[in-house]
Amino acid sequence: MxxxxxxxxQVALITGGTKGVGRGIAQRFADAGAQVVVCARTIPEGLPPEWAAYPADLREFDQAEALIDQIVARFGTL
Structure with missing residues (x-):
């Protein structure tokens, strides 16, 4: 079922959302109407154009903080 x-x-951030399981999760959120934001250390070609994509290494606190700031600045929420 x-x-x-x-x-x-809603804005959904999917880390590692550019390939594999993460991309599948991102697609499900998109199918459910969310504005999808994906991040990964490198952003590949060929993501759906309506998705926002940001390169970030979330092991680095400053990059994680900057990612959140960019998303909130663009979408007003997360």
Missing amino acids: AISIDFSG
Whole structure:
């Protein structure tokens, strides 16, 4: 049985969302209406154009903090 959740108007950050399981999760959020933001150490070509993508190494606190600041500046929330 599929679970249906509406994420319209929500911003979802998926770390490691550019490939594999993370990309699948990002796609599910997009399908549920969320504005998808993905981050990874490197951003590949070919992501859906409606997704926002930011390069960041989240092992580094300053990069994690900057990522959140950029997302909030762009979307107003996270």
